[in-house]
Amino acid sequence: MVIKNVKVYTENQEFVSGEVVIRDGRFAEGEAPDDPEEVLDGEGCYAIPGLIDLHFHGCKGYDFCDGTRESIAGIAEYEASVGVTAIAPATMTLPxxxxxxxxxxxxxxxxxxxxAGALGADLIGVNMEGPFISEEKKGAQDARNIISCNEExxxxxxxxxxGLVRFVGVAPERSEDAEEFICRMKDQVHISLAHTNADYDTAMKAFAAGADHAVHLYNAMPAFxxxxxxxxxxxxxSAHVNAELICDGVHIHPSVVRATFKMLGADRIVLISDSMRATGMPDGRYTLGGLDVDVSGNRAVLASNGALAGSATNLMDCMKTAVQKMGIPLETAVACATMNPAKCLGVYEExxxxxxxxxxxxxxxxxxxxxxxxxKDGVRL
Structure with missing residues (x-):
């Protein structure tokens, strides 16, 4: 396949006019063949890598925690259709x-x-958001299933x-053994701070012990x-720590998003959707982790108390919101939805x-x- 007449996003995080050659499902060097199998005229479009969502729960009526192949396949198909070609869904706090x-x-x-060579989004990891979290900052997680971090x-x-699990979230304040847990597990899996009520000193000890990721920064944690x-x-x-941001226009004010980019630098920020099964579906009542959630527009809240319960926005729309409504440069936003998550997941070679x-x-x-x-893999969806 040859994609002509496009502005190609480069690893230098800039757009360069040109074309893209794909052979045997992979990007290829050199000029296009004289007789390519397929030529796609990009008509001056931006050509960006497929997005990677490393924290979301579901879409189109499906949830990763449904625990069925059918649900994962349905999620993968929808995500690919909106330009998210690789995924690392998140678990909820369950038994x-x-x-x-x-x-x-x-x-x-x-x-x-x-x-099978499936053309849906590639499942490249799992982000374990629970069960090692805090009751105080549980958000839409079920408190009955919360436990302290446990190595076994x-x-x-x-x-x-x-080996599919790439992140395990913890609330370090819940356990006196949290630092030991992090030290012992950090070489097996990335340890993130998630749904935690930790103060600054406790969080710093966790990061010093080897935790290197923060789940949806600002949400489900103490105020800054x-x-x-x-x-x-x-x-x-903590310069080695990467942070997730939900840029759906609901979870974080645009001013805070801009300030966070200035504070951390774009290379440490990963855009996520945190989307639930209502994404891509009509308004109504849905479930998340066994709890009822009411969805109206792109706002999802627990039916029981009105607390935010994930998002109803896919990652492509979150990236678009970051650019068009929050003032983040397109080149920066693309990196935070492609390069950065790939590096966090350890799959940047692919x-x-x-x-x-x-x-x-x-x-x-x-x-x-x-x-x-x-x-996807050199095939137009």
């Missing part, structure tokens, strides 16, 4: 045995999808997923204030940029950032 079964199903799905249980999760900087301040002071040898996943966007075409 340990249920989580093990969900992870086992995901591992089996990945093996089967690879054999964590290893069970890793085994059940056949001038006397009590909390987890946000600790993230700012995903995250348009470079020779990487998987031929590419999205064409017009000047209004509307998706005009999605190419």
């Amino acid at each position: 340990v045995n249920e989580l093990e079964e969900i992870l086992s199903v995901a591992a089996d799905y990945k093996k089967e999808a690879q054999k 249980i964590c290893r069970r999760f890793l085994k059940a997923s056949d 204030t001038h006397r009590n900087p909390g987890v946000v301040g600790a993230v700012s002071d 995903y995250g940029s348009i470079a020779p040898g990487k998987k031929g996943n590419i999205v064409l966007l017009d000047e209004e950032l509307k998706v005009k075409a999605v190419v």
